[in-house]
Amino acid sequence: MIELKGKEYQQKYMPILKDKISKLDKQLGLAVIQVGNDEASNVYVKQKEKKALELGYKFVHKVFEEDVDNETVINYINELNNDDSIDGIIVQMPLPEQLDAALIQNSVNPLKDVDGLSYTNGGKLEQNHPSLIPCTPKGIMALLDEYNIDVEGKNVTVVGRSILVGKPTALLFTNRNATVTLCHSKTKDVKEHTKNADIVVVAVGIAGFLTEDMVKDGAVVVDVGISRIDGKLYGDVDFENVSKKVSYITPVPGGVGPMTVYELMNNVYEAYLLRNNL
């Protein structure tokens, strides 16, 4: 069994990205919009800020009060859309219920939409056109590529169909000529779809969801889930038992998480290139 180490990937590729950025005649900028004081969001924003500053990006962190309205957030997004010093904009999820997440997400200029969540970028991904791709799915593919795991013709089962992870992951595998099954909470028997898959990606948010009886010998398992229980991080995979059976597996922490952060930084660079037709 080989661990797919996203942390090592990040350490290897961040200096290469930094080098490419240093050749630009402009400082790149990333803006993060947060609403309220969600504890997990605070941790994620801190990680993003740390990496952005390491790369020399301008970093703007705007925090709105929990009871902010759509118009106030969208007006601010429009300011960022028109600000040439900002190349990437992300709206930290989750948002409080009074806000219309899709409306807000789609107010971001698609050329600055470094989370890849706008209808424009989603549509381009579906049609396999160059676009800003959601960071976690993009990171999953990059990590498999790094370990020379070929996906063409493979049977891939993705568990979870969020617009952030599951669906774009299924599209990326489809675009790379894999045969994809997408499971969700209404799937009658998830095991039926995972136990013969060559590659299983789990993004449900339930600690230890994927057990050893659900995977075949030699499978590749990608664990996206992050659950915090008593201050400790757990993935969606029963790592101890599943890892004994598979050929490759991502650990939690140190697997997909660092890939997501890396790809966000990479997307800021790619957004700059796209927006300037470079």
Ligand code: NAP
């Ligand atoms: P989400 O929006 O809550 O989606 C969860 C998905 O899992 C949904 O599609 C849901 O089905 C499905 N699901 C829930 N229970 C299930 C069950 N018993 N059987 C089969 N499917 C089930 O979550 P997300 O944003 O995709 O995130 C998933 C997990 O990944 C979370 O733990 C999150 O913290 C983590 N995450 C990690 C990273 C990283 O960088 N490592 C990045 C993003 C997210 P329905 O659609 O039917 O409700």
